[in-house]
Amino acid sequence: MKHYSAFAVAREALRYHTGWERAWRSPQPKKRYDVIIVGAGGHGLATAYYLGKNYGIQNVAVIEKGWLGGGNTGRNTTIIRSNYLQDPSAAIYEKARSLYEGLSQDLNYNVMFSPRGVMMLAQTQSEIRGYQRTAHANNLQGVTTEWISPQRVKELVPIINLDGPRYPVLGALWQARGGTARHDAVAWGYARACSAMGMDIIQQCEVNGVRTEGGNVVGVDTTKGAIDCDKLGVVVAGHTGQLAEMAGFRLPLESIALQALVSEPIKPCMDVVVMANTVHGYMSQSDKGEMVIGGGTDAFNNYTQRGSFHHIEETVRALVETFPMVSRLKMLRQWGGIVDMTGDRSPILSKTPVGGCFVNCGWGTGGFKSIPGSGWGMAQLMATGHSPLTEAFSLDRFKEGRFIDESVAAGVAH
Numbered sequence: 001m002k003h004y005s006a007f008a009v010a011r012e013a014l015r016y017h018t019g020w021e022r023a024w025r026s027p028q029p030k031k032r033y034d035v036i037i038v039g040a041g042g043h044g045l046a047t048a049y050y051l052g053k054n055y056g057i058q059n060v061a062v063i064e065k066g067w068l069g070g071g072n073t074g075r076n077t078t079i080i081r082s083n084y085l086q087d088p089s090a091a092i093y094e095k096a097r098s099l100y101e102g103l104s105q106d107l108n109y110n111v112m113f114s115p116r117g118v119m120m121l122a123q124t125q126s127e128i129r130g131y132q133r134t135a136h137a138n139n140l141q142g143v144t145t146e147w148i149s150p151q152r153v154k155e156l157v158p159i160i161n162l163d164g165p166r167y168p169v170l171g172a173l174w175q176a177r178g179g180t181a182r183h184d185a186v187a188w189g190y191a192r193a194c195s196a197m198g199m200d201i202i203q204q205c206e207v208n209g210v211r212t213e214g215g216n217v218v219g220v221d222t223t224k225g226a227i228d229c230d231k232l233g234v235v236v237a238g239h240t241g242q243l244a245e246m247a248g249f250r251l252p253l254e255s256i257a258l259q260a261l262v263s264e265p266i267k268p269c270m271d272v273v274v275m276a277n278t279v280h281g282y283m284s285q286s287d288k289g290e291m292v293i294g295g296g297t298d299a300f301n302n303y304t305q306r307g308s309f310h311h312i313e314e315t316v317r318a319l320v321e322t323f324p325m326v327s328r329l330k331m332l333r334q335w336g337g338i339v340d341m342t343g344d345r346s347p348i349l350s351k352t353p354v355g356g357c358f359v360n361c362g363w364g365t366g367g368f369k370s371i372p373g374s375g376w377g378m379a380q381l382m383a384t385g386h387s388p389l390t391e392a393f394s395l396d397r398f399k400e401g402r403f404i405d406e407s408v409a410a411g412v413a414h
């Protein structure tokens, strides 16, 4: 694979861009792999990448029923932060955030990580208490966040209205090194690096059966035929329940649509990410100038990957209170993705009742930010049977009542 560099860009400009090669191969599946990962979203691709990079396991296939990055990874609003309350969450999200800092160099692919700062507004007394508590917890965890005053909020976000009609802004939890990254580029960068290691990324190939023998996984059935493997990683977000059923076990997960929308592009007006969880809305400005807007999940379980009018109305109505300029914006497009929610709003990275079969799921509304850390930990778990990053997120916690309650950090926020 050719190295991307400023020199390569200049060279290709001179020869009319005829020398670029395909970023990843599109091979036919082999009969057998050491590891199969189902799902070519960010988490599946990152798991494959760190299996190869950190453990030398490169006889790997990543199997995707659609196109790579076409699930939630290509549909999210790209907020990256690590200001969670519980220690295991802070550890994995901060690992991910710190990997994002150097990811473009590591993958030799510009993922456009932009640590522009993420702000979570406190608009009720209980939010003040909750976010101040999180700031203290983050200090103990080594995650840099701070509680800031309404005046500081206004300095950072001049377009904000501090005196909302229902909920004035009373302060905010601020993470200066949080931000955004280009979602497709994260998937594409990992895919290119996996392909360069000789891994097979097989798109348009749906897994429709999991084969086991003596309680251990031996392979999968797909629309391109049966493929054998020693280990299987199920990393399919909102479709995890379906894959688990194929393997013969159940998971404590619900699948729900989460929607987002963008406005027409406008001149730069806000260079941080703002989340207003009480009124249920959040906003950032993309590099193209569109205001990227999201809100809460649908109120019912479903598998519809599309937007709906009531969501635009509810989210925009809420945001107008805090950002009156939103009332003059035209909305361009909306979409939805199927997220997988656990009861404690924390992910599952775990062995399963089937030997050799692992799951990485339950990231719910907030798993884009964790992709590098999740891939790192999941690869360690699959390669060695144990990872300090994933230990607390095992399935056992639901039997033992060891919940990792992140309902405040993950409520509506992403």
Ligand SMILES: Cc1cc2nc3c(=O)[nH]c(=O)nc-3n(C[C@H](O)[C@H](O)[C@H](O)COP(=O)(O)OP(=O)(O)OC[C@H]3O[C@@H](n4cnc5c(N)ncnc54)[C@H](O)[C@@H]3O)c2cc1C
Binding pocket: 038, 039, 040, 041, 042, 043, 044, 063, 064, 065, 066, 067, 068, 069, 070, 071, 072, 073, 074, 075, 076, 077, 078, 079, 080, 205, 206, 207, 208, 235, 236, 237, 238, 239, 243, 258, 259, 260, 294, 335, 336, 337, 338, 339, 361, 363, 364, 365, 366, 367, 368, 369, 370, 414
């Ligand atoms: C609207 C929206 C906004 C969001 N905003 C944010 C945010 O701002 N910040 C944040 O951190 N997170 C956010 N998220 C959450 C984040 O997008 C997800 O947690 C994350 O992308 C999950 O990645 P994944 O790789 O696990 O899943 P996905 O990217 O969904 O990948 C799973 C893949 O598995 C494939 N698959 C499913 N079934 C099969 C099968 N049977 N055979 C083969 N392949 C299969 C799917 O086609 C899919 O490509 C948002 C999500 C949505 C929908």
